[in-house]
Amino acid sequence: MSGTYLGMPAFPKAAHEAVHNATLRGNLRHATHTIRGKRAKAVAEMSDWAELREAGKLIKDHTLRHLDRYLVQLEESVTAAGGTVHWAVDADEANRIVADLVKATGETEVVKVKSMATQEIGLNEALEAEGIHAYETDLAELIVQLGKDRPSHILVPAIHRNRGEIRDIFAREMSEWGRPAPEGLTDTPAELAEAARLHLREKFLRAKVGVSGANFMVAETGTLVVVESEGNGRMCLTLPETLISVVGIEKIVPTWQDLEVFLQTLPRSSTAERMNPYTSTWTGTTDSATADGPSVFHLVLIDNGRTDTLADEVGRQALRCIRCSACLNVCPVYERAGGHAYGSVYPGPIGAILSPQLRGTASEVDASLPYASSLCGACYEVCPVAIDIPEVLVHLRERVVQGGPVTEKGNKVVLKPAKGHAAERAAMRAARWAFSHPGALRTGQRLASRSRRLHPRTLPGPGRAWSATRDLPTVPAEPFRDWWQRTNGGKGMSK
Amino acid sequence: MRVALFLTCVNDTLYPETGRAVVKLLTRLGVDVDFPMGQTCCGQAHYNTGYRHEAEPLARKFSDVFREYEAIVTPSGSCGAMVRELYPRMGERARAEGRGDTLARTLAPVVPKTYELTEFLVDVLGVTDVGAYYPHKVTYHPTCHGLRGLGLGERPRRLLQAVKGLELVELPGADECCGFGGTFALKNADVSAAMGADKVRNAESTGAEVLCAADNSCLMHIGGTMARLRTGMRPVHIAEILASTEEEPTV
Numbered sequence: 095m096s097g098t099y100l101g102m103p104a105f106p107k108a109a110h111e112a113v114h115n116a117t118l119r120g121n122l123r124h125a126t127h128t129i130r131g132k133r134a135k136a137v138a139e140m141s142d143w144a145e146l147r148e149a150g151k152l153i154k155d156h157t158l159r160h161l162d163r164y165l166v167q168l169e170e171s172v173t174a175a176g177g178t179v180h181w182a183v184d185a186d187e188a189n190r191i192v193a194d195l196v197k198a199t200g201e202t203e204v205v206k207v208k209s210m211a212t213q214e215i216g217l218n219e220a221l222e223a224e225g226i227h228a229y230e231t232d233l234a235e236l237i238v239q240l241g242k243d244r245p246s247h248i249l250v251p252a253i254h255r256n257r258g259e260i261r262d263i264f265a266r267e268m269s270e271w272g273r274p275a276p277e278g279l280t281d282t283p284a285e286l287a288e289a290a291r292l293h294l295r296e297k298f299l300r301a302k303v304g305v306s307g308a309n310f311m312v313a314e315t316g317t318l319v320v321v322e323s324e325g326n327g328r329m330c331l332t333l334p335e336t337l338i339s340v341v342g343i344e345k346i347v348p349t350w351q352d353l354e355v356f357l358q359t360l361p362r363s364s365t366a367e368r369m370n371p372y373t374s375t376w377t378g379t380t381d382s383a384t385a386d387g388p389s390v391f392h393l394v395l396i397d398n399g400r401t402d403t404l405a406d407e408v409g410r411q412a413l414r415c416i417r418c419s420a421c422l423n424v425c426p427v428y429e430r431a432g433g434h435a436y437g438s439v440y441p442g443p444i445g446a447i448l449s450p451q452l453r454g455t456a457s458e459v460d461a462s463l464p465y466a467s468s469l470c471g472a473c474y475e476v477c478p479v480a481i482d483i484p485e486v487l488v489h490l491r492e493r494v495v496q497g498g499p500v501t502e503k504g505n506k507v508v509l510k511p512a513k514g515h516a517a518e519r520a521a522m523r524a525a526r527w528a529f530s531h532p533g534a535l536r537t538g539q540r541l542a543s544r545s546r547r548l549h550p551r552t553l554p555g556p557g558r559a560w561s562a563t564r565d566l567p568t569v570p571a572e573p574f575r576d577w578w579q580r581t582n583g584g585k586g587m588s589k
Numbered sequence: 590m591r592v593a594l595f596l597t598c599v600n601d602t603l604y605p606e607t608g609r610a611v612v613k614l615l616t617r618l619g620v621d622v623d624f625p626m627g628q629t630c631c632g633q634a635h636y637n638t639g640y641r642h643e644a645e646p647l648a649r650k651f652s653d654v655f656r657e658y659e660a661i662v663t664p665s666g667s668c669g670a671m672v673r674e675l676y677p678r679m680g681e682r683a684r685a686e687g688r689g690d691t692l693a694r695t696l697a698p699v700v701p702k703t704y705e706l707t708e709f710l711v712d713v714l715g716v717t718d719v720g721a722y723y724p725h726k727v728t729y730h731p732t733c734h735g736l737r738g739l740g741l742g743e744r745p746r747r748l749l750q751a752v753k754g755l756e757l758v759e760l761p762g763a764d765e766c767c768g769f770g771g772t773f774a775l776k777n778a779d780v781s782a783a784m785g786a787d788k789v790r791n792a793e794s795t796g797a798e799v800l801c802a803a804d805n806s807c808l809m810h811i812g813g814t815m816a817r818l819r820t821g822m823r824p825v826h827i828a829e830i831l832a833s834t835e836e837e838p839t840v
Contacts (some may be wrong), residue, residue, distance in 0.1 A: 106777050113779040191601055407685065425765045432784045466777065468770025468784070469637060471737035472673040485678070491639030526643040530650060531596065539602050559778035564785065564813030567603050574596055575607035578624045583612050 100567070102437030104462035109431035115264035118254055118432055125253045126423045132366035133420060133476070140362070151356045151480040156416035164313040164346050171316025175378025177391040188396045189220035192305065192338055195392050196226050199336050201302045207320060207327040208232035209307025210248065211340050211396060214452075215441040217305070224462055228272070228305065229297050231326040235292050240267040246433025246441060248419040249364050252456040254432055264289050264409065272296055294326060304334035304388070308341045309416065310356060311393075314349050317377040318393070321360060321370045321517055331374050337388035343395050344404075344413040356416055359478035363418035399452035408489040412447045414445060414479040417446075421473035423482060427466055434476060436463065443473035447486040455494050461512045464490035539573040546571065593658035595651075595703070597668045597805075597837045600628040604805045610839065611706060613665050614721075617832075618714055621660075633671040636677040638772045641679065645692060648676055652699045657825045660713060661703045662826045666735025670704035674738050676700050682712035703734060707803055711744045717751050722835040724754035728797040729827075730788070730811065732804040733766050743802055745769055745827055752830060758795045762787070769810035785814040793820050803827045 102108060112118055137143050157164055168181045181480050182188035196204060199297035205223070206212065206228050218228040218239075230239045237252040241263040244250030252260070262282040268275040279285055297326040306327070308318040314576045318339055320327045331337060347353060361370040380387035402409050420441030422428050433441035438449040446467055450460040464487050467473075473483040492499065495518065497509040511519070528534045542549075552561040560566070572580075580586070590613065596608045605828025608624075615622045630678075631651055631699050632644030633765045651672065655661045663669045677700055680693025698839055710716055729749060768774065792800045800815070802808050805826055812824035833839035 106779065109777065110779045113783050119783075241796045243694070287728075408682075426768065426784050427777070427780050430780045464639075465773065468733070468766050468768060468773040468777075468781070470733035470766035472764070472766070472771070474732075475737055488637055488639065490640075491637075492641055493639075495639040496642065517641070522638065522643050525634060526632075526640075526647060528762060529632075529647050532627055532629055535598070535629050537725060541603065557777055559775045560813075562778065563817060563818035564784035564810060566813065567809050569603065570605050572605060572606035574601045575624070575642075577605055577609065579626070583624060584609070584616070 095436070100184065102457075102459040104458045105383065105431070105435055105437070105466040106462065107437035108437060108459070109272050109466075111428075112432035112435055113430050115432075117256070119430060120254050121254055122429050122432055124555075125250065126429050129250075129366060129423045133363060133423065136366040137369060138361040139368070140358070145576060146355055146359050147478055147480055150359055150416070150478055151414060152356060153347060154353045154479055155411075157348060157352075158410060161343065161346070161404065164341060164348055167313040168311055168316055168346055171314065171315075172378060172391075175316050176318065177378040177393055180394045182396045182398070183393055184398050185215035185396075188215045188340060188394055188398070189217055189392050192217060192340060193221055193224045193226065195336075195338055196221065196303055196404070197224065198451075199303055199390075203225050203297075203301060204228050204303040204305050204338075205297050205301040205330045205334065205412065206230050206235075206303070207330045208235045208251075208322070209340065210303070210439060211307045211342050212305060213245065214342075215340070215396065215398060217340065231294050231297065231330055232285070232322070233324055233326070236290055236294070237263060240264065240271065245439060247422060248417050248440065248444075250419075252274075257283065257286065258353060260286055261317075262431075268293050278492070286420055298326075298329045298333050298351040301330075301334050303336045303338065304330040306339045308339055308345055309360070310353060311341060311346045312348075312350055312353065313346055317350075317375050319353065320374045321357070321372075322374070323365060323367075323371045325372050326370050328374050331376055332386040334391075335388055336390040337376070338392045338394065340394045341397060343397055343400050360416055360418050363416075363420040363476070363478040364566060394447060399454075401504065402501045403451040406535070409447065409451050409486050411481050412444065412451060412486060414481055415444050415448065416479060417444075418478055420476040422479065424468065424472040424476050425467075427468065431466070431573055436466065438463075443483045444481070445489075445492060447481075447483055450490050450493075454500075455490065455509070455512060461494050461514075464488075464494060536575060542569045543573060545570055590659055591623060592660045592709075593655050593661055594622050594624045594626045595628060595631075595655065595661050595663040595668070595684065596624065597663060597665045597671075599809075600664065600805055603809070604676045604826065607664055607805055607826045607828050608660065610826070610828040611662070613829060613837075614719060615662070617834075618710075618716065618719060620714070623658070625654045625705040631668045633668055633675070634771055636671065636675060636679070636786065641682065645679060648658075648679060649692070649695055652695050652701055653681070654838065655702075656698045658702065659701060660709065662706055663703065664706045664803065664826060665734045666739055667806060669708075670734040670738030671698055672703040677689075681833070694762060695703045699787070705741060705803065706745045706818060707741060707748055708739065710748060710831075717747045719751070719831050720835050721733045721752040721831045722838065723752050723830045724753050725799050726756045726758060727799045727825075728760040728792055728795045728799050729756050729763070730764055730792070730800055731804045732802050732807045733805050736764065741803070748831060749827070755830070755833075758797050760795060761791045762802075765808050765810050765829055769807045771806070774810055781810070782814070785810055785816050788817055789814050789820060789822075792822060793839070797822065799823050799825045799830075800829050801825050801830055
């Protein structure tokens with residue numbers, strides 16, 4: 095994935111800073127609780143929500159099962175409509191394809207619609223290395239880009255910033271990138287939005303090349319769909335002469351009719367809107383002399399770990415994700431740790447299962463992500479395509495500590511357990527042995543009871559993580575099973 | 590009705606008073622309770638930390654110990670969810686790994702017969718007023734595995750509302766996880782502690798003396814946080830409240 099994230103520390107370490115940053119935690123708490131409440135209301139309005147959720151799940155599962163067939167159909171439809179389809183196996187290949195396409199136009203600037211796929215492959219950085227400037231036009235992405243920051247939320251990339259911080263970023267950075275922020279800019283939303291609008295308008299009108307992602311691709315007609323709220327996407331999709339769309343292969347739906355389900359569940363789950371403000375669709379090329387839209391259209395389909403993920407029968411459900419980010423907004427861990435701690439463009443619960451599948455579990459951060467959850471299940475409850483995130487988390491924990499068969503770049507390999515779990519594995523085996531022998535458990539309980547006056551108030555080793563902030567329970571004088579045996583459940587005579 | 594008490598390893602070792610309360614309560618309601626001495630642990634900590642294969646012998650043992658009983662009752666939403674939700678999944682995974690139906694067949698008999706305590710009271714015994722007396726102001730925290738895993742819903746609240754003398758106050762953000770999560774509390778201690786502190790602050794804001802839940806693991810974390818933050822509130826398992834009577838009060 096994006097080079098920006100290389101060398102990220104493991105989740106607990108990255109989360110440590112966020113937990114102790116009061117401003118960040120305040121910003122996140124306020125934002126996630128607001129969206130959470132609105133979403134719950136928007137969903138409650140729909141009497142058939144459960145059916146829509148099931149339908150979305152089934153459509154996605156069906157499509158994934160026949161992905162090969164639908165991708166070929168999509169390529170045929172796009173080609174027939176005048177577009178060109180490119181296939182990229184990984185991030186490097188995708189970046190190279192896009193860079194070459196831009197260079198072929200002779201341009202050195204592109205405007206971008208917010209896109210998770212291009213974030214995932216680190217396209218902006220790759221283009222920069224080729225002397226091409228990519229301008230983000232989504233308001234939150236603009237804030238992140240101007241602030242030389244990283245996105246921390248799928249839908250609201252600048253969720254970790256408050257209005258004051260945004261004002262400072264605009265005032266300081268806009269002039270470096272184009273039209274400067276107006277003099278005396280305040281932190282009122284209307285003024286901030288106007289500053290961004292004026293700044294961006296210059297870019298829209300100048301750009302000859304647009305780069306987008308897509309929320310959906312309709313196989314039957316080769317149509318791509320972007321769902322957005324600000325209209326910047328519409329500008330990028332219609333004004334430039336050349337449009338390059340970079341999309342993950344799992345974003346396909348077979349027919350227009352299938353879209354109906356997602357165009358209901360996505361807006362309500364993500365922004366709590368009944369209907370989406372801007373839903374743009376584009377099919378191949380247009381004659382730009384007579385119609386709006388690009389006269390050259392390229393679709394870059396990226397795999398980047400998706401077919402490997404598809405090969406895993408438990409983990410593949412992560413590919414159903416429609417990137418609504420409802421799981422982030424209800425996640426108590428995300429709320430405290432913030433998006434950056436996940437070391438990926440996909441933060442929160444979905445990121446914790448997607449990143450270690452797309453990238454593998456070899457790095458420190460990827461091996462720690464399946465544990466970045468208390469398994470409370472709130473994410474599964476809100477997911478509009480019913481991804482059982484806790485199930486996949488536990489499945490990936492197994493991969494980390496026990497290894498096992500996986501598919502890597504299309505080949506079946508057997509993973510060894512990740513490093514650093516030897517002590518835990520030994521403890522788990524010892525516990526399993528003790529629990530398999532009730533006599534041993536009882537001896538242990540009695541030892542603990544008899545030595546209870548000697549127990550320390552703080553624990554050494556990994557236990558320190560508990561006793562640093564929590565009192566330990568006191569061990570009772572007599573475990574239950576001894577009481578039961580002594581009294582026969584209170585009926586017998588006590589000794 | 591002959592019922593087995595599956596107390597859980599945590600309660601057996603650290604919270605025997607909860608076990609004694611369940612026995613007292615069920616006996617009062619006319620249930621013949623047995624505590625099979627062969628029981629230990631359902632394997633949840635192993636399973637949820639990624640050691641599914643280490644959890645399998647524990648699940649098989651659970652089934653051996655409990656399969657002959659009419660019903661298995663446990664005062665733990667999370668251990669109850671382990672048996673009901675995850676044992677079938679363990680069977681499916683074993684099948685997917687080409688190991689046949691043996692595990693699934695071994696575990697199947699205990700799955701539908703395992704009940705979390707409040708579920709057993711309301712659904713099987715059909716009671717909501719268990720004749721308890723507990724003159725305290727109480728707030729209720731629905732633990733995640735009870736709430737979302739087992740779908741306990743309003744059962745615990747209905748039981749508490751029927752307790753004489755008890756004043757039940759709503760906990761703000763009740764549905765949010767307290768941050769325990771088994772090994773999560775150690776592996777992500779900072780985040781876990783922050784979640785625990787928020788839960789305790791919410792509980793404190795209710796003015797209740799007691800925070801009650803149907804899972805001592807979560808209460809161990811919440812109670813440990815309460816003690817460290819010197820709130821003066823107490824964590825109490827719902828079984829102890831329901832077992833309490835005017836003649837024999839739980840303090």
